[in-house]
Amino acid sequence: MSNFETLFYYIQETSGKLLSEDDKHLLMAHFKPKKLRKRQYFLQEGDVCKYIAFIVKGSARTFTVDDKGHEHILKLSLENWWIVDFESFYLLTPSRFNIEALENLEVLQSTNAQIEEFLKHIPAFSAMSNVISQNNTIATQKRMQAAMIYTAEERYEDLISNYPQFLQRFPQNMIASYLGLSPETLSRLKKNSFK
Amino acid sequence: MSNFETLFYYIQETSGKLLSEDDKHLLMAHFKPKKLRKRQYFLQEGDVCKYIAFIVKGSARTFTVDDKGHEHILKLSLENWWIVDFESFYLLTPSRFNIEALENLEVLQSTNAQIEEFLKHIPAFSAMSNVISQNNTIATQKRMQAAMIYTAEERYEDLISNYPQFLQRFPQNMIASYLGLSPETLSRLKKNSFK
DNA sequence: GCCTTAACTTGATCTGGGTCAAGCTTACTT
DNA sequence: AAGTAAGCTTGACCCAGATCAAGTTAAGGC
Known part of the structure; x- marks a missing residue:
């Protein structure tokens, strides 16, 4: 499956609608393939996030660095996920996040202006966007709740059952x-859970 | 300002678009005014969240109860906010949350099916929906980050500067x-910050 | 206006998870 | 294949914030 076929398949699956040939041509004209090597940055703190990217292959992490120099990962992303800092992307403000490739990364990227066009002209794209934002709302609410209520151990077990791929793909x-x-x-927690 | 005028004003302000007379009639036909007294529940854990409501007057809290019987507030809501559990509302699953009036509450409520109609037929409503989900995405990301990085004191100061009304309205x-x-x-924290 | 209940404060103690440090393992480099 | 770096484990110690307890203040209900 080519990069674009992966994207087309994803859009159709997520939206429940089909893409016409015209739709596909429009997408191909305005999504640019890009490759990043492991450790390369898709976005650096302080820069405006000009692109949103669809991951065709590889993985990435979104993180911030606090005053003490400690890194905090807010998001881990794999194939068929989008990487972007929405705040910076929508509002054109400098981002507080870094997005870094954890493995060699192949993406299809596009700009805000082009996304607006897709939303206007491609019904499947706009339906997909609604589904994503709906899922996103639900997922963040759950994660919020998890962070407030669950102990470290419960959150780890939650991750194992919801995102088992993570254990294979991320250190x-x-x-x-x-x-x-x-x-x-985390190391101690794993040890104890096998007793 | 009547209940509906408050809603109309809110939609127009948020979307940046005007409502036609037809739009307004459609909204008036399918948003039902409802009053709840202090301590009454808008939604109870285990029920499906059939309604989404716009707060015209009063305040509410969204919370869960953990295994130990402790309550955790995920959201505090005032005038011109929406109350709903999106997960339950969209997916028709039993809610894990309670939504309770903290003051006498006046809302305008509607069902999922009706909201779909508004989105289809009222451009200002659909634009508003996009703006809200955009803001929501940004706000939750920030809150997530805040929860991970900031200390209790920093989060309190953050609240003071972002939602000063909360201190007046909520115990x-x-x-x-x-x-x-x-x-x-929190009590100790306040004492120390005035030293 | 009195009484009950809810909200807030203050102190004493406990604990989950962080920090620091050192050793061990696995995996890239050249 | 050896060398170096990155990731993982284990132990000793520490601290922010929770919990438990008791007293104080404020506010709704009749």
Whole structure:
């Protein structure tokens, strides 16, 4: 499956609508393939996030660095996910986040102006956008709740059942940071859960 | 200003578009005014959230109860906010949340099916919906980040500068729960910040 | 206006998870 | 294949914020 076929398939699956040939040509004209090597940055703190990108292959992390120089991972992303800092992308403000490739990364990227065009002219794209924002609202609410109520151990078990791929694809210290834990705590927690 | 005028004004302000007379009639036909007395529930855990409501007057809290019987407030809502559990509302699943009036509450409520109609037929409504979901995405991302990085004190100061009305309208123990703190901790924290 | 209940404060103590440090393992580099 | 770096584990210690308890203030109900 080519990069674009992956995107087309994703849009149709998510929206429940078909793309016409015209739709596909429009998407192909305005989504640009881009490759990043492991450790390269898709977005750097302080820059405006000009692009939104669809991951065709590889993985990435979105993180901030606090005053003490500690990194905090807010999001881990795999194939068929979007990477972007929405705040910066919509409002054109400098981003507070970094987005870094954790493996060699292949994406299809586009700008805000072009996305507006897609939303206006491609019904499947606009339906997809609604579905995503709906899912997103639900997921963040859940994660919020999880962060408030659950202990470290419960959050780890939650991750295992909701995103088992993460354990294969991301090093443990990244998972720890994503869960808001120190690497040491996650290590100990795993040991105890097998007793 | 009548209940509906408040809603019309809100939609126009948020969307940046005007409502036609037809639009207004459609809204008036399908948003039902409802009053709840202080302590009454708009939504109870386990029920499906059939309505979304626009607060015309009063305030509410969205909270869950954990295994130990402790309440956790996820959201505090005032005039010109919406109350709903999106997950339950969209997916028709039983809600894990309670939504309770903290003051006598006047809302305008509508169902999922009717909202779909508004989105289809009223451009200002659909634009408003996009703006809200955009703001929502940004706000939750910020709150997520805040929860991961900031100390209790920093989160409290953040609340003071972002939502100063909250201090007037909500009792301190509710604010503590919203911030993920025990009432005792918030009390101590306030004392120290005035030293 | 009195009484009950809810909200807030203050102190004493406890604990989950962080921090620091050192050793161990796995995996890229050249 | 050896060398170096990155990731993981384990132990000792520490601290922010929770919990428990008791007293104080404020506010709704009749």
